[in-house]
Amino acid sequence: MSKVYDLAVIGGGVIGLAHAATAARRGKKVVLIERERRANGASIRNFGFITVTGQERGLSWELARRTRDVWAEVAPAAGIPIEHRGLYLSARSPEAMAVIEAFLATEMGEGCKALDAQGFRNLTEGLGGADLCGGLYSPHELRVESRHAIPLLTRWVAEGLGVDILPETVAFSSVPPRLETSRGVIEAGQVVVCPGDDFSTLWRDRIAAYDLKRCRLSMLRLADPGVRLPGALMSDLSLTRYAGYAALPEAAALRAKLLSEQPRHYENGVHLIVAQGGDGTLIVGDSHHYDDLPGPFAPASAEDDILDEYARATGRPAPAVLERWVGVYAVAADRTFLVDTPADDVRLVIVTSGTGASTCFGIAERVLDDLMGDK
Known part of the structure; x- marks a missing residue:
């Protein structure tokens, strides 16, 4: 290929797309290399829920x-519908309400508010079981339909921003200025590698130093429940999973209570997110199982526990299951994402917390500020 690029991005998931879009919006000539025909991994197998509230305090929360804000700019330009905004987290115990009150006392609670049981029901068309104590409302979130949003974002990056996208292309090397690929040599001044949970193809030794594992999650699409949700739903289990809540001292009592009452939910790593599409159907999940290489065999008990938590949180039986799938993403015990410098003018970027859609553009801006400077 004769064209010389300022930046080559390897990996066409949401992290790679965010880097390509950010660089192109800054006037750079960009090529994006994706080994599959289209993104088919974690980036399309999630809620499409851009979560701010509950992210780990500090940098992760700021990046979210x-x-x-960038999603709010990009989505209309790319023709991506924003399905709904905001978060409603139901609480079934005084211990859960104590975590919510503690969260609201931090800087992360800005703009959020506690709800009593009736207030929660009024805003969610009567959702909540008999044991509902109240909940948390956040206005900060927005939601897109991942399986449609990622292809639309890809098209916009190509057609709207002028990024050259090379699908079904494997990069064998990633050190500029000449990258060896299955399409031949590509010339680029700088490179960002976004491998997702591929720990072997590029920079294997650098990735191995971070002791990453993989998380397999179970997800479901449920039939339209006949209720239009005002935003995404979460529940008590989320207060002990999301670090922005779970790191608060008040979460210890709630964790002990839930471990005693719902031990299998914890064994399956279940917490609840319910997001609704324009067609009324619900994306519901999820569970978490960790291993170096999780098998493709998800336990039925995980699905049962997800549906059980749906019923506990909403006070209604779960609608019929229309689809079910698993996703896999990279995880680390000590960080939510990593940025490594394996060579001059190369950055290796992996989100290690399942928060790619929620932090991608913030990470991309941070990485490219460092990588490109005034170049």
């Missing part, structure tokens, strides 16, 4: 706030 920035990413939410």
